[in-house]
Structures are given as structure tokens and as C-alpha cells.
Amino acid sequence: MNQTSASQPITAHPKPTTTANAAMIHLEHVHKVYDLGEVQVHALRGVTMEVHPGEFVAIMGASGSGKSTLMNIIGCLDRPTRGRYMLEGHDVSEFSKIELARVRNRKIGFVFQQFNLLARTTALENVELPTIYAGLSLEEREQLAIDALRRVGLEDRRQHFPSQLSGGEQQRVAIARALVNRPAILLADEPTGNLDSRTSVELMEIFQRLNDEQNLTLVLVTHEPDIARYAKRNVIFRDGRIQRDTVVANRAYAREVLPTLPVIGEEEEEEM
Ligand code: ADP
């Protein structure tokens, strides 16, 4: 296999030192059929894949190929119609809705394209919200939220309302909210979909730092190849199946790319 090619099969990836059972996410022949009465939509058609701790996976594929369906299953928002899903060794495919909600709250952080922040609520309060189930004191909850805001570089914006923050900052608040319960895995479905290209790379810088420095496991959906190359691994979906699963050979590093990108505002001044 040519090492200089843009990507190579995942089998060329160094074998994890731990056993296969140590996979954080283990999907086995997962199918998802949406039953709409008259029609059935077969959104996932036998997906088998693993994600190990510390991985950074970008899920790609055309619209309708099943990416969000996969994320909802991985994130315990939905259950497979057939097949098995093991999360950290626990079979969650048979869990009740209440059990799924408990796992979701403890293990999983979610970030969406729409930031989904509460408008009349400060950044700090938005980030505090998911800690309400953890049985902590107000002081402990606030401290967790401040720590999470610090992880995304926004501790000095804690009293701002969403309307007083840029799109990129709002998404960082949403990431802090996803991180506040110290999840094992962060799932992001098109997190840069509403952001300009520089702000998108700034977001990738945060994801790469969380992945590198804190070993946070990341699974991110994007339809932009430019964004996917910041991940370590790309999985491409087509018609509900995995079409390709590759290691990113020429990985991009946001820290290196950012200084080469124009800052918003400068560009416009030059044109005047
Ligand atoms: P992607 O995120 O790759 O665009 P989705 O997972 O959202 O794809 O959708 C895969 C397929 O499943 C599509 O045909 C879509 O219309 C269908 N689908 C997704 N969610 C639902 C749902 N809640 N009910 C019915 N069909 C759905």
C-alpha cells in the first residue's frame, strides 16, 4: 500500500493494543427501518463498525445516506431495528427508553448543526443545564460549567446571552454543554454546517485539542471533505452502508491552517 496516497484502508491502521472488547462503540449488522405505515424507509442496511477510545472519526456521505440515523443510534437517541450495539461493553440495543436516557446523559455529549441554546439564558446557565440530573450542589454545578467553558476558551463569556455571541462562540457554548458531564464520547452532527470556513477551522482546532490533550473520543458528521481531513479516520456512507473506511494520511492540523486564513473583516477592508 502506498503510504503517500491520500488515504489507505483502515486495516493498515496499527492494531489497538487492547482487545476487541475494549471498543467504545461496537456496531454489529445494525439495521434501521423507519416504519411510516404505507412505506418503510431502510435507512441503515447492516452497518458493522467499531470506534476505540481516543479515535476521531468523520462520517461522510451524501444527504440521506444514513449519517444522522447512525449518530442517533450511537448517541442512544434511538435503537436499531435489527443488529447489536455495544457501548463500552454493554449491549444497549435492548435497553428501555429510560435506560437509554440514563446512558446518554452519563456517557454521551451531543452537538448539532443548530446550536440549540436557550435564548434567555446565559452561556453559564446553558452549560449548567445537563448537570441538573447529577445530584450536585449549585456550587458544584456552576464549577463544572465554568470548567467546561474553559475547555472551549469561553470562560470570560459566561454571563453573555446567545444573542451577544457570534455563531462560532455559540457553537463553543454548545460544545461546553456537551462536555459538562464529562462524557466518554462527543458526537457532532454537521457542527460546522452553519459556520463560515474560518470559524469552522477554529472549531476543528477545539476538537483536535480535546482529542489530543484529553483523549476525548469524537465522532463527527460532515459533508465537507475539507473538514473531514482534520479527523484521524473517515467513514463514508452510501445508501445506508459503509462504502469506505480509511485512515486520514495527510491529516490537516487546525493550529497550522488557521494562521494562513484571512480574519473576517480584513478581507472586506482589502476589497474597499
Ligand atoms: P443523512 O443524515 O445522511 O442525510 P438520515 O439518516 O437523516 O441521512 O436519513 C436516512 C434516510 O432515512 C433518508 O431516506 C431519510 O429520509 C430517512 N429518515 C431519517 N429520519 C427519518 C424519520 N424519523 N422517519 C422516517 N424516515 C427518516
Ligand code: MG
Ligand atoms: Mg443528517
